Amino acid sequence: MNAKVIDGKALSAEVLAEVTASVSEIQAQGLATPCLAVVLVGEDPASQVYVRNKLRQCEATGIRSVEHRLAADTSEATLLELLAKMNADPAIHGILVQLPLPAQIDEQKVIAAIDPAKDVDGFHPENMGRLLAGDESVLVPCTPLGCLLMLKHTLGDSLKGKHVVVVGRSNIVGKPAALLTLQQHCTVTIVHSRTQDIEAVCRQADILIVAVGRAEMVGADWVKPGAVVLDVGINRVERDGKAKLVGDVDYAAVASIASAITPVPGGVGPMTIACLLRNTLQAYQQQR
Numbered sequence: 001m002n003a004k005v006i007d008g009k010a011l012s013a014e015v016l017a018e019v020t021a022s023v024s025e026i027q028a029q030g031l032a033t034p035c036l037a038v039v040l041v042g043e044d045p046a047s048q049v050y051v052r053n054k055l056r057q058c059e060a061t062g063i064r065s066v067e068h069r070l071a072a073d074t075s076e077a078t079l080l081e082l083l084a085k086m087n088a089d090p091a092i093h094g095i096l097v098q099l100p101l102p103a104q105i106d107e108q109k110v111i112a113a114i115d116p117a118k119d120v121d122g123f124h125p126e127n128m129g130r131l132l133a134g135d136e137s138v139l140v141p142c143t144p145l146g147c148l149l150m151l152k153h154t155l156g157d158s159l160k161g162k163h164v165v166v167v168g169r170s171n172i173v174g175k176p177a178a179l180l181t182l183q184q185h186c187t188v189t190i191v192h193s194r195t196q197d198i199e200a201v202c203r204q205a206d207i208l209i210v211a212v213g214r215a216e217m218v219g220a221d222w223v224k225p226g227a228v229v230l231d232v233g234i235n236r237v238e239r240d241g242k243a244k245l246v247g248d249v250d251y252a253a254v255a256s257i258a259s260a261i262t263p264v265p266g267g268v269g270p271m272t273i274a275c276l277l278r279n280t281l282q283a284y285q286q287q288r
Ligand SMILES: Nc1nc2c(c(=O)[nH]1)N[C@@H](CN(C=O)c1ccc(C(=O)N[C@@H](CCC(=O)O)C(=O)O)cc1)CN2
Pocket: 046, 049, 050, 096, 097, 098, 099, 100, 121, 142, 143, 234, 245, 264, 265, 266, 267, 268, 269, 270, 271, 272, 273
């Protein structure tokens, strides 16, 4: 079998085109423009790239953006003060704090300080709770939402009833990906570093979503022939003396037995940013 490549760049362009059309309509009606505030603390090179791409896509879709770049030694109190100001500003509809944060700042405290209505990352405990309760109007984390859109695009109605195995149990990807696929009537299993015979459990999956942060950990012997594989990992490795980006899945090996697979780069990553802008539009519409 040679897997179909699920093209995240093409699908994210479709999502962004829909956002652009909605923003144009809002502007044509003379309404306020949707606005996203992005906060970056420190100089992490990967975070700088992601933030730059987020701001670029805001511009391309017509969404207004406000950028706050804070020094790496910024105190938690200063960041919380900034968030309180943005929560109170009616011209800002979405707030995003780029993760990871420097060690002196408590990530959970920061996430909890964002107004849930403006939490376009969907990380706030109130939004996580609403997702758990099956509330379909809640803002949900962008990467798992991107995964869901890719699965709907690939499988359509046949997604229902499929056995999804999610590898990884993070709050940002693993747990929400499990809840979103459960909402689509899938049968869901989460596996993690302490799971016994993890390969055997993964081999039962019709759909395998891998988000562990370990380069090429999932080989062909983890995958049932014909399975759909979504690779959320982004790992920078050195191969033959050159820097290379690889996922958590051994792409060449797994593509030979899966029915469909996401590449790295160009798979789930671009969907994350497209879904952020989709969430910003949703937050705007829900605040009106
Ligand atoms: N506040 C948030 N912080 C972080 C999130 C998030 O959703 N919200 N997710 C990740 C980083 N991230 C977005 O912020 C992100 C990661 C990767 C990509 C992407 O497009 N990747 C490309 C490769 C780009 C590269 O060269 O590195 C791809 O896979 O094709 C977009 C967004 C952690 N922090």
